Amino acid sequence: MDGDHPSESIHLSRASWLLALRVVNASGHWLEDFLMNDRSHGTALIIGVGDGLSASLARLLAREGYRLVLAARDTDKLADLAQETKADARRCDASEPRDVAALFQATGPLEVMIYNPSYRIRGPLIELDPVEVRRSLEITAFGAFLAGQQAARAMLARGKGTILFTGASAGVKGYPRSAPFAMGKFALRGLAQSMARELHPQGIHVGHVVIDGGIRSARRSDPEGRDATLDPDSIAQSYLYLIRQPRDSWTWEIEVRPWLETF
Numbered sequence: 001m002d003g004d005h006p007s008e009s010i011h012l013s014r015a016s017w018l019l020a021l022r023v024v025n026a027s028g029h030w031l032e033d034f035l036m037n038d039r040s041h042g043t044a045l046i047i048g049v050g051d052g053l054s055a056s057l058a059r060l061l062a063r064e065g066y067r068l069v070l071a072a073r074d075t076d077k078l079a080d081l082a083q084e085t086k087a088d089a090r091r092c093d094a095s096e097p098r099d100v101a102a103l104f105q106a107t108g109p110l111e112v113m114i115y116n117p118s119y120r121i122r123g124p125l126i127e128l129d130p131v132e133v134r135r136s137l138e139i140t141a142f143g144a145f146l147a148g149q150q151a152a153r154a155m156l157a158r159g160k161g162t163i164l165f166t167g168a169s170a171g172v173k174g175y176p177r178s179a180p181f182a183m184g185k186f187a188l189r190g191l192a193q194s195m196a197r198e199l200h201p202q203g204i205h206v207g208h209v210v211i212d213g214g215i216r217s218a219r220r221s222d223p224e225g226r227d228a229t230l231d232p233d234s235i236a237q238s239y240l241y242l243i244r245q246p247r248d249s250w251t252w253e254i255e256v257r258p259w260l261e262t263f
Contacts, residue, residue: 042111047071054116056232058085069107094143104150113151116166120181133180140184155204162205162243165192169212196252207242212257228260
């Protein structure tokens, strides 16, 4: 490195120093705060937060330096995660237009929005409760429209942003005894594709992530450590990849599945 670019030398030395400090001071909260602020981004809103994929997304985006807003119908269950990621926790029923509008108004300028909620009911078609089917569609698809509309309004004002929807294999193929879930996820996929075609030319990246397989959790272990289930931390990395994509090669949809999953 020549002496004509001293800032590059300083930057690399500082980066190496920060990396060394992260290694030797893993328990130092003040250091984590410093690192997060040093590479801070804008605000990321995650709707439909629980203890699975959405929690992995929250932790990853917090490490990346985003200010987080976590939304769910029950905010009590978010207390520990919100404290860990220094996030704002807000109550929201994603199927209620007033709730969604109020959430976005309180959140302010937005860089990333991720929509996770779905409501799944199973059973023979002739035995399904129409009220429950409507509820499934309201949460899985209509709520996605409400959130997507509000996110687009916020991001178009700034000319940039990323909107991501969590899909499922049921959004590309229907399964028996699962008609309502397929209806909702097919609608979600159509919404994402339509939004991508409309908003990409206006600077807003819209992506749909098809989750094809079971997500690993405390309730669903990985048999014999064979990677037969999806690690939520690994899925979160795929979301981050979409967020980071340069606009000359945006992806509107990706599918993630374990290597043993048939398709």
